[in-house]
Amino acid sequence: MKERAILLVLLLGMSACAKRAVDAPASGAAAVPSGAxxxxxxxxxxxxxxxxxxxxxxxxxxxxxxxxxxxxxxxxxxxxxxxxxxxxxxxxxxxxxxxxxxxxxxxxxxxxxxxxxxxxxxxxxxxxxxxGYEQLLGRQLSNQYCVRCHDPESTPERVSNMDNLDPKPHAFTEGDTYNKFSDADLTAIIGHGGPALNKASSMPPFGFTLSPSEIQALTSYIRAISDPPYSDTTRVYASK
Ligand code: HEC
CATH class of the missing domain: 2.60.40.10 (Immunoglobulins)
Incomplete structure (x- = not known):
């Protein structure tokens, strides 16, 4: 009987401690060891x-x-x-x-x-x-016209067509590819299709479907999401 009482006291004491540790993070915040x-x-x-x-x-x-x-x-x-x-x-x-x-x-x-x-x-x-506003428009156009070929991932609404294409297009985030294109090159290939830059005609021309400002919006969007980031200096360096 006496033993049981001691055990009870012990258990109560332990749970009180555990509770305090959880309740008091401010003073008891864990120290961050070096090398963390x-x-x-x-x-x-x-x-x-x-x-x-x-x-x-x-x-x-x-x-x-x-x-x-x-x-x-x-x-x-x-x-x-x-x-x-x-x-x-x-x-x-x-x-x-x-x-x-x-x-x-x-x-x-x-x-x-x-x-x-x-x-x-x-x-x-x-x-x-x-x-920004123009880039948002570009994203919307990209989702509508481009991602089925330019995004390797399929979604429930859309099956990626990339695997069927040869040569394969690149995802618009691929800065290593996209940063080498000047704005004029991007405008040309989007408007006139792959052959405008001696590339495959499986990249269709969009100049009949999209207005110049929509093509500009797409370019602005592609620049915004490229990884590594696009900068004019990257392009100048790459074209040397
Ligand atoms: C029917 C599939 C298809 C659609 C839709 C498509 N493309 Fe392409 N695109 C391609 C293919 C294939 C290439 C690669 C051509 C090559 O390397 O010779 C390409 C290449 C490109 C390139 C050159 C860089 C790269 O990825 O290799 C740009 C820029 C481009 N496309 C922009 C667009 C834009 C913007 C849209 C939407 C307005 C679009 N494409 C829609 C198939 C497509």
Missing amino acids: VLTEVSGGKQVTRIGALLDQPVVVQLNDAQGTAIPGAVLSLSGAQGVKFDPASGPTDATGQFTTLVSAPGTSGRFQLLASTTDGKVQLKVEQVAL
Whole structure:
């Protein structure tokens, strides 16, 4: 009887401790050992419109140097002006992960997010793309006319045609291919088809279907999503 009472006291004591540890993350935030690493689990390189919420949350992972998750360490997120986070900081969960919803800034282009530990010693950059009005139109046209051949992935609504094509077109994100084209080259091949650049006629001409401003919108969209990013200097260098 006496033994049982002692056991009960012990158990109660243990559960009280466990509860306190969960309730008090602020003072009891886990220390981040040196050599800790932040990695991206998911949610990088998303494309959205300016000011809009990214479709997927951004999830980052904090591990120690041995690759073991660090739960309960506080992380914070920051970004360019106008980027919003929900939440902008908080503790890593039991698996060492921190999840946040991100809204794009009000200006178009690439924007970076910086995840870091409170002492700033462990950091991770995650890149996203915000599309302006013209680029959004380009994305819509691309979905309508181009992705069935230019996107290797099939979706429930659309079967990719890429496997049937030889030579194969490239995904519009493939900067290594696309950054070598000048704006004039892109306009020519989209308007007049593959032969305009001595390429296969399986790349059809769209000059009868699309207006010059729509072709411009497509080009602007392709530039916005290319990875690595497009810059005029890349092109000048590549064409030398
Ligand atoms: C019927 C399939 C098909 C459709 C639809 C299509 N393309 Fe293509 N595209 C191709 C093929 C095939 C090539 C590769 C030609 C080659 O390498 O000789 C190509 C190549 C290109 C290239 C040169 C870079 C690359 O990927 O190799 C550009 C730029 C391009 N297409 C833009 C577009 C745009 C913009 C649209 C939509 C308006 C579009 N294409 C729609 C088949 C298609």
